[in-house]
Amino acid sequence: MWSQKEITLKPKSRGFHLITHEILQSVDELKNFNLGMMNIFIQHTSACLTINENADPTVRQDFENFFNKSIPENEPYYLHMDEGSDDLPAHFKSSILGNSLNIPVTNGRLNMGIWQGIYLGEHRNHAGSRRLVITIQGE
Amino acid sequence: MWSQKEITLKPKSRGFHLITHEILQSVDELKNFNLGMMNIFIQHTSACLTINENADPTVRQDFENFFNKSIPENEPYYLHMDEGSDDLPAHFKSSILGNSLNIPVTNGRLNMGIWQGIYLGEHRNHAGSRRLVITIQGE
């Protein structure tokens, strides 16, 4: 049994955002899967998807600060600068953190740990909406 | 054909551990899959799963040292400090290295390269046991 859909996330500010609820609202059919796997794929190269702590909002703030510090803008050796100083670091962040998630499905629900949430990392200063492809398979 | 189970790894010391054998011991049904995919998902946000060199134990030691150096504890700008100085860096490591693996299955075996092994990265100083969800699908 397969389900696949494309959804569009509303534009978000630069930073890490908890989108678990936004994802779940868009896949009502998840409840029909007794056992399976859900893949979430972002069709962009300057944003990321990752799973992390869903409770304390300062974790997301620390993520933004840590990755900005580790992956700085405007390094003198950067070549790809035409799309703004935030663009190339956004590409690095996207590849480091990843652009797709695979989450097991059990009894019609995502089988994550209780402290796990789905993050969208928006790495551009003025991004538009972001398109995701959500594929669920199972039985 | 689907198989899914939750297993618990015994508590491990901080560092990178080769768990290929521990995984394989828990999925006897793998031999029934002629062709497919295995997903291993860790239900925690302060440990990781990754695949790397399975032969020389100093590689795992170098992993621990490198990631501790690149992702330091106690940076003055960190906000999320309530759970100990090892907690926030553990969250970063988990998202950078990943919390799930997808490994092809061929003729009843994981079709990895001969030098590849499955690592658990335990990033907390005093972690408890870790829960994994292992999902195999195929034919």
Next chain:
Amino acid sequence: MWSQKEITLKPKSRGFHLITHEILQSVDELKNFNLGMMNIFIQHTSACLTINENADPTVRQDFENFFNKSIPENEPYYLHMDEGSDDLPAHFKSSILGNSLNIPVTNGRLNMGIWQGIYLGEHRNHAGSRRLVITIQGE
């Protein structure tokens, strides 16, 4: 419906290479999948697979320079040095960037964004050919 094959990529120079075309040429059967998922798995621990910007070649050059700077060779505390100074950093890069991709399949095509391409990150100075396992499933 499942398809699985192993392919060998020609040896490549150290750096990031766009291999979307090389992948697609090897999976003619992709057109038979109306909806599904493709997994690409690299059987090596000193190269990586990632998805990023497919247009401007300076992005790949910046990737090579950025990861060489962030993950230096010959740090005094490194232990695993027997296989050359490029080997241990190659292992780190492989785990940070990842060794497998999952890409949704829609109407017989990879459903990536228009700016997304598949990168092979070759992290050794003098690598041989690289083996990939490509698994497609769907309906």
